[in-house]
Amino acid sequence: xxxxxxxxxxxxxxxxxxxxxxxxxxxxxxxxxxxxxxxxxxxxxxxxxxxxxxxxxxxxxxxxxxxxxxxxxxxxxxxxxxxxxxxxxxxxxxxxxxxxxxxxxxxxxxxxxxxxxxxxxxxxxxxxxxxxxxxxxxxxxxxxxxxxxxxxxxxxxxxxxxxxxxxxxxxxxxxxxxxxxxxxxxxxxxxxxxxxxxxxxxxxxxxxxxxxxxxxxx
Amino acid sequence: xxxxxxxxxxxxxxxxxxxxxxxxxxxxxxxxxxxxxxxxxxxxxxxxxxxxxxxxxxxxxxxxxxxxxxxxxxxxxxxxxxxxxxxxxxxxxxxxxxxxxxxxxxxxxxxxxxxxxxxxxxxxxxx
Numbered sequence: 001x002x003x004x005x006x007x008x009x010x011x012x013x014x015x016x017x018x019x020x021x022x023x024x025x026x027x028x029x030x031x032x033x034x035x036x037x038x039x040x041x042x043x044x045x046x047x048x049x050x051x052x053x054x055x056x057x058x059x060x061x062x063x064x065x066x067x068x069x070x071x072x073x074x075x076x077x078x079x080x081x082x083x084x085x086x087x088x089x090x091x092x093x094x095x096x097x098x099x100x101x102x103x104x105x106x107x108x109x110x111x112x113x114x115x116x117x118x119x120x121x122x123x124x125x126x127x128x129x130x131x132x133x134x135x136x137x138x139x140x141x142x143x144x145x146x147x148x149x150x151x152x153x154x155x156x157x158x159x160x161x162x163x164x165x166x167x168x169x170x171x172x173x174x175x176x177x178x179x180x181x182x183x184x185x186x187x188x189x190x191x192x193x194x195x196x197x198x199x200x201x202x203x204x205x206x207x208x209x210x211x212x213x214x215x216x217x218x
Numbered sequence: 219x220x221x222x223x224x225x226x227x228x229x230x231x232x233x234x235x236x237x238x239x240x241x242x243x244x245x246x247x248x249x250x251x252x253x254x255x256x257x258x259x260x261x262x263x264x265x266x267x268x269x270x271x272x273x274x275x276x277x278x279x280x281x282x283x284x285x286x287x288x289x290x291x292x293x294x295x296x297x298x299x300x301x302x303x304x305x306x307x308x309x310x311x312x313x314x315x316x317x318x319x320x321x322x323x324x325x326x327x328x329x330x331x332x333x334x335x336x337x338x339x340x341x342x343x344x345x
Contacts, residue, residue: 084282142284
């Protein structure tokens, strides 16, 4: 996550757009920029070997480990092309094109689902769904003229999920989360990180000229 | 889209209302619309010195975290504490109850760098 934030500095220095694609090891729970610390059950995180980190972007808690994370940074275009919605649309187009190469038909989600502490339990206008289940969650931060957007594509599930790591969750929460989400594995799509990264990179190249890519998966 | 005539505007979509040397600041109707539903506002500290064009607060919407810039330099005089419980005021009443902070200005001449309503409307509508 700190490396994602450094992308903003690189963009400000003129090296852009930049795309990172990476995995997490060990698993980590990332909290949104202003999400309360109290949401986290730190004892369970420690017991399961899950590191807790904070994103520079907003949103709610997200468990990393079974996902492929993308992070793209670029200079914000002027005018309406630089608004949050316009930028989400552009990145969504890149992701949708990349996922299509894996045989997955994703669409932009609309605002729906309960609020609460878990990112993947809700859908909103930047997220991608297959059918009515969320495959990819994203969040954005704008600093001066630079934009960082990052997100996670779910490759496969871990033996535990966010409901194990946050306070106030139970089996009902877990069922809701499972019902609201889908992984590439469950869709029968390729789940090899390299294959998924290459497909997403192709999608980004369609929407971003001269994107400098750092694919940090083997 | 609303552009009150009595305000000054920054290129970063903040508005300023001046009263006796104190500048009250918020984000414009265009900005709140572009951000989406605001869920959290990180306010500056009362008494903090701010420099014109520098970031002094942050807003989280359901879509993004964005900086709020001080349109003028000075010291933070007041902050809108009601945003802690009701951040949606930025969306619902951006020029009224959605105000964010006020600045005791050190250089009122900086107001001349800001746009009037007509110029800001042109900036926003030209794309």
